[in-house]
Amino acid sequence: DEQQVPTEPQWESKAPARLSSSTNLKQGMQQIGQEAQESDRKNLRDKDEENSADQEILSIEAGAEMSCEESSLVFSATPGLLFEENEHIKTHPISLSWAFGYNSSLPVYSLLDEEQRVILYVSSHSAVIHDVHGNRQYHLQGHSNSISCLCISEDRRWVATADQGPDNLIIVWDAFSGIPVHTIFGSHPEDGVGAIAISQDAKYLVTVGASKIQRVCIWKWTSPEDKPMFSIELPPAFGYQSYIVFNPKNHKELVSNSKTQVLFYMWSDDTSGLHYSAPPLTDRTFDKTVGLFSQSVFHFSNLQALTATSGGKLVVWDIVCSPSRPASLCVKPHNMKAIKLMYVQKDALTVLTASDSYFVTCDVKGHVKFYDGQLQLVNWYSHFKLGPIQSISFSKSPPRPSSNNSNYSSSCTINSQPFIIRNFILSTRDATVLHFTAKGSKLDKLMEEAKEAVNAIACHPSQPLIAIGSHCGLLKVWDYMQTKYLYSRIFMEASIQCLAYDPKGTFLVAGFSDGSVYILDSISLEDDCKEFKYSRGPVTHISFSHDSQYFATADEKYSVTVYRRILKNGERTWEHLAGVHSHYKAIRNIIFGVDLDSDQPRLLSLGEDRLLVEYDLGSSSKDNLAILRRDRIEQSAVPLCLAWYPPFTPEAFILTANNKYKMKLYNATTKMCRKSLLGPTYGSPLEKIQILPAANSQDPQKRYLAYITKDKVGLQILPIDGNPHKSLAFICHPGGVSNLASSYDGCHVFTAGGNDRIVMKWELNINALEATVSLGGEDLIPFYNLLDGGRDGEFFRELEDYFYYAQLRSQGIDAMETRQVSTHIPLEEVPFVMRAMGFYPSEEKIEDMINEVKFSEYVDTGKQVTNINLGDFIKLYINHRPAFGLSMKEIQNAFQVLGYSSKNGEIVINRGDLLEQLQCRGEHMTEEELAECLTTLLGRNPEGEISEQGTYDPSGAAALIEEEIPEEITAEIFTADILGLPIPEPDNTETGKNYELPNRIGSAES
Structure with a gap:
């Protein structure tokens, strides 16, 4: 209970207290000057250095990797420059124009307040500067991995972002112009950056690596040097250090913490470098339960530091020195000890920071509390009714002087003075962002986004609307042209897996994880009829027929279910028609088409079992879904996506893409493979494809295809012919993209990031794509x-x-x-x-x-x-031909499947078993064909000797095979001695890399 929190601290001490008796910042600074050692006083920032800090940062053209034009823009930039009307002309074929959602596990910062309410947060691999009042976004794009941490300078001018993964980066941005002024490559090559902070004067960065053995680095980013000033490794026993911060009074002091250990650091310009200490603190130290650490902060008026815990306590750290030790040796960080364990509340603390002359805590109940320098409770806000708070960020501008302070709340002290603080931004772990105006105690909700994975997106067929569904049951509809939230509904029963509008835009169908299907009115989101629950597992796909008379669903249990619209009691309603277990592996797609002769709908499904199944809707009846034909469309590759090919020719085609980077055209009637083409090769195969709608002014022979890979979104010019210049792709969700949708006019595509809980809107520039093709050359x-x-x-x-x-x-x-x-x-x-x-x-x-x-x-x-x-x-x-040839890894994997471990521990295949497999499995070979191939490979059969002379000798061929091929065959023997192909160096093979053999050696099928 908030009223039971004492105003006087409950000290639990085994050492004398050194808290300052004054809460005034100026008096606190005077106390520091009296008590600090000479080395500490040298590190305090004087006024001249403070005034010259920005000038030094703005004059780093030589080390900031900027052109002259960019550096002048940075120097002359002012707040709000990002959102001026004269935007740069977009020259990229695909440009990120809006991000729906944000990473709620990272903090949200306040950049500008009052008239311009501008906030900063992270969406996947870009940082977003969001003007809430102006409904505008600016995206700081430069990372190829998801951003793992960010920080801003005290003056809100500089933003630093870092990521984790291969080719990780640290980028410092000018928040006024949006220009990246400095990039640090390979700062933590092992796994990237796990925590980052910027000093009070904005000259220094500190980063903590994300690998098992973490490395702490100090960077002077205003210097052209690409190496850290100092670095030090931390033992894994300290736990994962996830939070670090500079001392605002002395940038040579830092504190970090994991859930179980707090570390104090100090560095100097001499040869001593960077040092740290790990003061012990356990439940035995004060005979009290400590809990897990969340965040730490330095005291604003003395030499102490504080750490918040999950047990609702604050740990007070201070310099402790034995009386026998000289005072000159009692310096940080090695003499920092836990001197107090103060119980402040029963709920776990999630945030601890300092603002002006107050310490601020936030907790799992959504409460915000303010303490003075003596850790006495001054004021609190417990009426917000929020979830666990992830971050709090105070505005840059302090409260404006006013003769009338009656609109401020009163402090809970005896004097009950007006409680005057800065406005602040709150972000919660359940993806809600709020703005609190101190004058008037007004709380405004700025954003409320999905708190679980987002896989379901669907665009309206005739209006600029997009529906977004999440696993938490939240369904939201946006006007994506005005980027305005319109309406929403929350489903408590199950997670939303997929969405689809009917072609007329009347209905919105939602599929859920429990197999249920809801048919909603597309405007009100109210149920049009009672929900259906005929699917055997979570619904994964929904598709409508062109006349809106049928829709079909696919589920994780390999079943397809069809529903139809009927006239019942004088009203049009939906009923369940039938379902069938038509595949034995995951269904990748279901699509409706049109029979050109009868204008009746056709339904097809494609599965990872390589089967393309067409259903006979005309012959189907209640509880009996007839199958017209099943066609196995791949021999070894796995088909991943399916679409109807535009009518460039009188012949109708179905387009598929497989995991071997091939796109194939099949005759829509006979299912004969009519053409195989090299598809886009951007790191992973195509996961989903969608033909973009044709614009009214567009040439009917110019159509375009949007696609997604594992982490990219791309465009392809149709008709496809294998020309690699006709396609391109951009990273959209480094953690994995789960879905794709296109606008009704073909000008925008949308991608859902699944677990990153973000949907991105991409603006298409077809002219730029066409220009790219022309630069690649014509014809052959x-x-x-x-x-x-x-x-x-x-x-x-x-x-x-x-x-x-x-x-x-x-x-x-x-x-x-x-x-x-x-x-x-x-x-x-x-x-x-x-x-x-x-x-x-x-x-x-x-x-x-x-x-x-x-x-x-x-x-x-x-x-x-x-x-x-x-x-x-x-x-x-x-x-x-294979897109990337055959790799040694593929051959080794084949031996892992077909072979066994020999006495030497090698994976081998018995010679007789290999010959039997070649004759009996896959495309069967006769004994004569096999002998001809092997003798030719072994150099004992000139071309055509057997086939033209007819002199096949079974006994001679068998003797030759036994002589040349050992009884037990390894992958290396098979590759080098039989196939005659090069093998990577042994030391390279041990690294586990996938070494590509020359492309000419063919495919794994041979």
């Missing part, structure tokens, strides 16, 4: 560049030789007639040239390649193509 130029050595390289000359040699083969090697040299070769020669160039396709892939060329002109001419020229062959080769 982009494809030449994908060959080793390019157009003038040895690989291309070798290809030409094989191409013309294939003409000789087709006319007969021993023919005496005059040769007919042309620019084409027969299709029958394509597999031989492919294998000669080092690409060994399976028989199914050969059939796909032949069909791709054979039927390429059939729709237009009614005739089959029987030959191919060199240019088309190059495109065919590049689009069908």
Whole structure:
């Protein structure tokens, strides 16, 4: 109970107190001057240094990696410059324009108050400067990983951000202009940065690494040096140090803490460097339960420090020296000890900071309390009704002098004076941001976002609306053009997994983790009918038919369920039609299409089981969902996404993308693979694709595709042809992107970050994308560049030789007639040239390649193509070969699956088992075919000897195989001795890296 908190501290002490008797900051500074050692007094900041700090920072052009134009912008920048109307012209094809949500595990800072309420927070890999009153955002983008920590200077001018992961960065930004003024590369190469702080004079940064053995570094970021001034490693026994702060009176003193250990640091310019001490504190120290540490702070008027704990206590630290020890040796940090353990409340403290002459605490109940220098309670706010508070940030400007202070609340002291403090920003762990105006005690809610993962997003088909659903049950609808929140609803029963609008925009359907499906009115979000619960597991996908008469869902139990709209009792309503367990692995997508002959809806589903299933809606009845056909569309790759291809030709196609970075076109009727193409290769395969709607003024032959990979969002120009310049991608959610949606006009795409709880709005600039394509060259130029050595390289000359040699083969090697040299070769020669160039396709892939060329002109001419020229062959080769060749790791993984451990501990495959597997599994090989391949690989069978002379000798081939191939085969023997491929160096293999063998060796299928 708040009223039971005593105004006098309950001291629990084993050492004399050294708290100052005065709470006045000026008197406290005088006391420091009297009590501090000479070394401490040298470290205090004088007024001249304070006035020159910003001038020093603003004159670091040589070390801040800025151009002259940028440095002048920084020097002349003023608050609010970011949001001037004359914005820079956006030249990127994809630009981040808004972030819905923020990282509630990091603090939210107040940059500007009063008329311009501007706050700073983190959304995924960018820091966001948000003008709340102006409804504008500016994004500080530069990190490729999610930002792990940030801090701001006391004058709100400089923002420092850091991240964790590969190629981690520390970036210092000018908050007035948004320009990055200094970047530190590889500061903590192990795992990145776990905590960061900036000194009171803004000249120094301190970072704490995030690795198991943490490293604390002091940086003078205004210097061009890229190395820390000082660094020191911390033993893992101290726990993960997640919080650190400078002493505002002395930037050479710092304090950090983990949940179990507080550390004090001091550094100097001499050779002594950076030192730390770890004063012990356990439950036995004061015979009281301490709890876990949350945050620490230096006392504003003496040499002490405080630490807040989860037990509702404040630990008081001070310099303690034995009487026998000389006073000159009693200095920080080694003499800091816990002298008090003060109980202030029963609830866990989450935040501890200092503002002016007050200590401020926040707790798990959402309470904010203010204490004076003697740790006596001065005032508190317990009526906010908030969750656990994550951070508090006070405005830069102190309260304005006024003759009338009646609008301020009164302190709880005996004098009951007006309690005059700065305005502050509160952020909670459940993703709520509030602004508190001290004058009038007014609390305004600035943001209330999802507190759990966000996977469900859907755009309205005709209005600028986006629906966002989270695992916490919160469903919000935004006007994304005005970036205005419109309405919301909270579902307490289960988590929202997916959302979909019907094509007319009347209904919004939500799928939940418990398998239930809600059909909502798209405006009021009220139930249109009673919820359905026919899915066998969490609903993962929802799709509507073009006429809004059907919608289908897919769930995690590999089932597809269909619902239809019917007329019942004179009213239109929805009913459950039927469901079927149509896949045996995860369903990746379900889509409705249109039968061009009857205008009836078609429904297809695609699963990781490589099956494309089409359902017969016309023949389906209540509780019986008929399946029209099942087609296995991949041999070894796993299909990941599905879409209807735009009608560029009279032939209708279905577009898929798989985990081998290939995109494929299938005939919508026969399901024959008509074309295989190289897809975007940006670190991971495509996870979801969506054809952007065509704008009214857009050329019908110019369409675009949006896609997401593991952590990127990208654009692809259609029609696809394998040209890598026709696509690009940008990092959107480094922790993983879970969903994609596009606006009805095709001008924006939206990405959901899943566990990062953020949805990002991306503005598209198609003209910039088209310009990128033109810079890459036309016709065959982009494809030449994908060959080793390019157009003038040895690989291309070798290809030409094989191409013309294939003409000789087709006319007969021993023919005496005059040769007919042309620019084409027969299709029958394509597999031989492919294998000669080092690409060994399976028989199914050969059939796909032949069909791709054979039927390429059939729709237009009614005739089959029987030959191919060199240019088309190059495109065919590049689009069908493996995107990254075969790696040694793939071969080793195959041996892990098929082999066993030998006596030497190596993974091996028995020779007989290998021969049996080759003949019986996958694409079966006859004994003659296998013998021919192995004898050829071993150099004992010149080309064509068996096939042309018909002299296959089973006993001779078997003897040769036994002689050349050992009884137990390792991955290295198979690679080097049988296939004749290079092997990485042994020391490199031990690192576990995925070493790429030359691209010419072909695919893993061979």
